[in-house]
Amino acid sequence: MSMTVPADRAGTGPQPVAVPDAAREAVDDLFRLHALGLVRLALMLVGDQATAEDVVQEAFLGLYRAWDRVRDPDAVLGYLRTAVVNGARSVHRSRGRARLLRVPHDPPVWSAEAAAMDGEDRRAVLAAIATLPRRQREVLALKYYLDLSERDVAAILRVSRGTVAATGARALAAVARQLREDQ
Amino acid sequence: MTDHRPGDLEDRVRDAYQSAARTVQTLRRASPVLAAGPVPRPRRVTGFVPIAAAMAVIAAVGVSVALPRLLASGQPQPSPPAAVHASATPSYAAAPGSVPPYYVALNLAGNGNYCRANAPYSPATDAVVRATATGAALATITPPRPYGTFIGVTAAADDQTFVLAAQALASPPLTQAPPTGFFLLRIDPANPAPSARAQLTPLPIKVQPQGTGVTGLALSPDGTKLAIAEVYPIAAPPALHVVTLATGAQLVWAATTGGPTFGPGTTGEPLSWAADERTLAFVLAGTSVRLLDADAAGSNLMASSRLVVSTPSGYLYPSWQQVMITLDGQTIIAVIEIAAEAKNGHGTTVRQELVTYSARTGRLLHVLNRIPVYGNSERVLWASPSGQVLTVSGTQPGATVGGCVNVGATAGVLRDGHFTPIPWSDRTFAAAW
Numbered sequence: 001m002s003m004t005v006p007a008d009r010a011g012t013g014p015q016p017v018a019v020p021d022a023a024r025e026a027v028d029d030l031f032r033l034h035a036l037g038l039v040r041l042a043l044m045l046v047g048d049q050a051t052a053e054d055v056v057q058e059a060f061l062g063l064y065r066a067w068d069r070v071r072d073p074d075a076v077l078g079y080l081r082t083a084v085v086n087g088a089r090s091v092h093r094s095r096g097r098a099r100l101l102r103v104p105h106d107p108p109v110w111s112a113e114a115a116a117m118d119g120e121d122r123r124a125v126l127a128a129i130a131t132l133p134r135r136q137r138e139v140l141a142l143k144y145y146l147d148l149s150e151r152d153v154a155a156i157l158r159v160s161r162g163t164v165a166a167t168g169a170r171a172l173a174a175v176a177r178q179l180r181e182d183q
Numbered sequence: 184m185t186d187h188r189p190g191d192l193e194d195r196v197r198d199a200y201q202s203a204a205r206t207v208q209t210l211r212r213a214s215p216v217l218a219a220g221p222v223p224r225p226r227r228v229t230g231f232v233p234i235a236a237a238m239a240v241i242a243a244v245g246v247s248v249a250l251p252r253l254l255a256s257g258q259p260q261p262s263p264p265a266a267v268h269a270s271a272t273p274s275y276a277a278a279p280g281s282v283p284p285y286y287v288a289l290n291l292a293g294n295g296n297y298c299r300a301n302a303p304y305s306p307a308t309d310a311v312v313r314a315t316a317t318g319a320a321l322a323t324i325t326p327p328r329p330y331g332t333f334i335g336v337t338a339a340a341d342d343q344t345f346v347l348a349a350q351a352l353a354s355p356p357l358t359q360a361p362p363t364g365f366f367l368l369r370i371d372p373a374n375p376a377p378s379a380r381a382q383l384t385p386l387p388i389k390v391q392p393q394g395t396g397v398t399g400l401a402l403s404p405d406g407t408k409l410a411i412a413e414v415y416p417i418a419a420p421p422a423l424h425v426v427t428l429a430t431g432a433q434l435v436w437a438a439t440t441g442g443p444t445f446g447p448g449t450t451g452e453p454l455s456w457a458a459d460e461r462t463l464a465f466v467l468a469g470t471s472v473r474l475l476d477a478d479a480a481g482s483n484l485m486a487s488s489r490l491v492v493s494t495p496s497g498y499l500y501p502s503w504q505q506v507m508i509t510l511d512g513q514t515i516i517a518v519i520e521i522a523a524e525a526k527n528g529h530g531t532t533v534r535q536e537l538v539t540y541s542a543r544t545g546r547l548l549h550v551l552n553r554i555p556v557y558g559n560s561e562r563v564l565w566a567s568p569s570g571q572v573l574t575v576s577g578t579q580p581g582a583t584v585g586g587c588v589n590v591g592a593t594a595g596v597l598r599d600g601h602f603t604p605i606p607w608s609d610r611t612f613a614a615a616w
Contacts, residue, residue, distance in 0.1 A: 043204065044200055053211055126199050144193060172193065
């Protein structure tokens with residue numbers, strides 16, 4: 001299914017539409033403002049910086065492609081956070097699908113192998129969180145890393161506030177249980 | 184550990200998250216969106232395939248990959264401006280997998296049987312600036328006289344600075360190899376003025392002495408230094424040159440007489456830089472992958488470098504086809520061609536593997552694929568800083584072009600074990616992002 005463009009036929013195929021400069025500058029500015037924080041959020045979900053940056057890159061590219069449909073500039077950060085959460089889900093799905101090939105990715109920052117974090121308790125807490133189901137991990141990251149309200153978490157995950165509250169409580173209970181078992 | 188109140192656990196979770204967040208202090212990658220002016224991004228690739236190696240001859244019994252021949256050198260007079268032809272409108276489409284949006288490809292030029300018996304030593308080629316997502320050609324650069332072909336391309340990390348190696352056309356048999364020259368290429372694919380999308384400038388780099396063959400080229404990520412692997416005539420030691428482009432100053436590390444060379448056994452890109460602008464990975468034929476500190480004193484290639492990966496054992500012959508160090512300096516990505524005795528005991532089978540090693544310990548990390556050897560070797564054309572996303576070519580059977588086995592008939596992005604094809608010209612034999 002490869003497509004080739006012989007040199008002597010270059011330029012005759014369908015051409016993409018040029019996006020105005022304003023969109024590029026706007027997305028670029030948003031990147032400078034928010035990318036570091038979003039990479040850190042993604043890090044909580046995927047574990048390593050390289051993958052986290054990949055996720056954030058895709059989020060901004062998606063924003064760029066959809067820029068002409070952005071109606072509320074104030075909602076852009078929320079859109080990006082949702083894109084990061086979705087991107088992190090894709091990472092986990094891809095990792096799960098890799099059966100025949102050993103997929104290389106850096107060890108999570110909370111692992112002893114990564115030797116990136118100090119504090120055994122901190123590593124233990126994150127390692128316990130990493131064992132939780134996806135939805136619980138997402139709620140914990142949005143609520144306790146970004147310190148978002150349950151309403152804002154619900155908007156990003158597109159679930160009800162009640163779901164956020166219940167999921168968060170179950171997640172904390174599971175982490176507590178895991179930490180007790182690891183003593 | 185005693186039971187903690189929920190509040191305590193919440194604080195511990197917050198504290199753990201904040202501690203993890205502190206491990207990320209700077210971003211390794213800049214905005215993926217083109218903005219006004221250059222946006223430095225930690226991406227680079229080197230694509231250098233000696234023509235003699237790229238244009239394999241299909242023999243009756245199979246495919247053989249020609250080895251780099253020794254070339255004579257000579258410094259040409261300042262050349263007239265290169266012809267730059269612009270075509271197509273700028274492409275702003277985002278490339279898959281966050282691969283940089285534009286690249287420079289070396290394409291066979293014209294028509295004909297490039298690999299017929301009396302064909303020129305190196306067929307005519309052009310450099311073409313293309314959009315990754317669509318394959319659209321945005322500018323075509325023809326080699327300036329007296330050169331007739333480009334034999335190598337390498338990129339800096341800013342997505343706009345490249346170096347091309349050019350060579351004059353000459354027909355075998357050769358008593359003197361064609362002269363080789365180097366050019367700085369700066370691209371601006373988004374420029375509305377087609378004539379301004381590519382600018383070629385001669386570099387005052389001398390390839391000496393006579394008989395020197397250039398078999399590797401790597402531009403440092405910041406575009407200030409050019410590493411050149413040179414193979415001298417038989418009985419003379421090969422050498423690695425690092426040229427500071429602003430001043431022309433050269434550092435040279437020579438292998439010992441009679442030692443391994445960059446040539447036979449290494450038909451692909453033998454040089455690559457890490458983002459620290461001083462670690463240079465190279466491979467010597469049949470021996471090992473080594474790392475050189477290009478800022479440290481020394482002139483002996485072996486003594487000044489450290490061994491990272493020895494040639495794998497246990498096969499009839501392993502051959503390093505390509506070695507690349509990731510920008511973060513942590514991983515060696517390699518394509519190895521391996522021959523093993525056929526299971527039925529008759530003859531040998533040849534396969535190629537795309538593998539990664541730890542740059543620190545040399546330990547084999549992963550085998551990313553294991554495929555038959557098609558017309559030419561698999562190539563890694565670009566790698567993300569940690570090597571998790573790769574652009575590769577030669578992983579699928581290709582058609583022949585001009586009587587030669589086509590190099591990189593297909594290319595695509597390899598990520599998380601999934602290969603996504605990208606538009607690719609079947610005339611492309613080298614490319615750099």
